[in-house]
Structure formats: C-alpha cells, structure tokens
Amino acid sequence: ALAFVYCIGALKVLSANTDNSIGEILVQYGVLQVLERHLITCNTSNEMNSEVKSNLLIQILGALRNLCDIPATEKLLAEMGVCEQLQYTMTHHYNDPEVLLNSCRLLSRMSLFTDMCNALSHNNDILNLLLKIIDNYTNDPQLIIRCAF
Numbered sequence: 001a002l003a004f005v006y007c008i009g010a011l012k013v014l015s016a017n018t019d020n021s022i023g024e025i026l027v028q029y030g031v032l033q034v035l036e037r038h039l040i041t042c043n044t045s046n047e048m049n050s051e052v053k054s055n056l057l058i059q060i061l062g063a064l065r066n067l068c069d070i071p072a073t074e075k076l077l078a079e080m081g082v083c084e085q086l087q088y089t090m091t092h093h094y095n096d097p098e099v100l101l102n103s104c105r106l107l108s109r110m111s112l113f114t115d116m117c118n119a120l121s122h123n124n125d126i127l128n129l130l131l132k133i134i135d136n137y138t139n140d141p142q143l144i145i146r147c148a149f
Contacts, residue, residue: 001052008038008059015066023070032067035060036080043088054096057089061102068109078115082106087126090133097140100133104146111149 011031015023039060042053064082067073086103093099107130110116120126130147137143 001048001056005052005055005059008035008056008063011035012059012063012066015063020069023067024072027067027070027072027076032064032073032076032080035064035067036082036085039064039082039085039089043085043092054093054099057093057099058102061086061089061099061106065102065106065109068106068112074113074115077110078113078119082110083116083119083123083126087123087129090126090129094133097137097143100137101140101143101146104130104133104143104149108146108149 011026015026015031017023038056042048042057042060045053048056064077068077086107090100090103093103107120107126111120134144134147
C-alpha cells in the first residue's frame with residue numbers, strides 16, 4: 001500500500017509541472033479518471049490502514065489540485081462529480097486536519113471554475129460542512145482561510 005502512495009505522489013509531482021505540458025499529457029491519458037477512481041476507492045475501503053488512507057488521500061487531492069490549471073480539467077471535474085467525493089472525504093475524515101486542508105485547497109482551486117461554483121452553490125451539505133469546519137477548527141487559521149476561500 002505504501003508503494004501505491006508513492007506512485008500517486010509521483011503523479012502529484014508530475015502534475016505540478018509549471019508550464020502544464022506534462023499535466024496536459026496526463027489529462028489526455030486519463031489521469032483524472034484514475035485519480036477519481038482511487039479517491040472513490042479510498043472513500044469506500046474499510047480494509048485500508050487509516051494512516052495509509054490519509055496519506056493516499058493527500059496525494060490524490062494534491063494531484064487533482066495541480067491539474068486544475070489544465071483547461072480541459074474544468075469540464076471533466078464537473079462531469080465526474082468530484083464535489084460529491086470531496087464532501088464524502090471531508091465528512092469521513094473530519095478528524096484529520098491534513099486531509100481537510102488538502103480537500104479545502106482543492107475546493108478553493110475548483111471554485112475558480114464557473115461550473116464548479118454553480119455545483120458548489122447548490123450543495124448545501126458541503127457548505128454546511130465548511131461552516132462546521134470553520135466553527136470547530138478555530139485554532140487552525142490555515143484551514144479556516146482555505147475553507148473561507
């Protein structure tokens with residue numbers, strides 16, 4: 001399982017390429033769908049060690065965040081239902097500030113897209129969850145800032 005965390009971490013590093021050329025190639029080869037599938041697997045697996053799951057989620061969320069700068073990504077993320085998976089992740093990993101922070105970082109990046117803003121604005125559950133996080137994590141200003149953005 002740890003090797004898998006490193007594989008997804010490698011995708012995260014590759015997706016952080018500053019000129020987006022590698023990220024565009026990754027998107028063309030279907031990396032968003034792969035990351036979505038593994039996000040769903042992490043969210044639904046009861047067999048995975050919680051520390052490994054947390055580390056894996058952080059890598060998946062980071063890779064998705066890095067790929068948000070690719071023009072084709074906006075439409076794909078909206079179609080794939082990433083908002084719902086993020087809500088599930090944040091709800092079920094509510095006591096893990098690192099997972100919450102990385103989820104909020106991805107949400108803040110996705111909120112720059114019109115389609116995603118519309119999807120988020122109609123999702124009362126995720127908005128309530130963000131308010132709950134802001135209320136309960138008052139000692140974590142970085143998390144609060146990310147939630148508010």
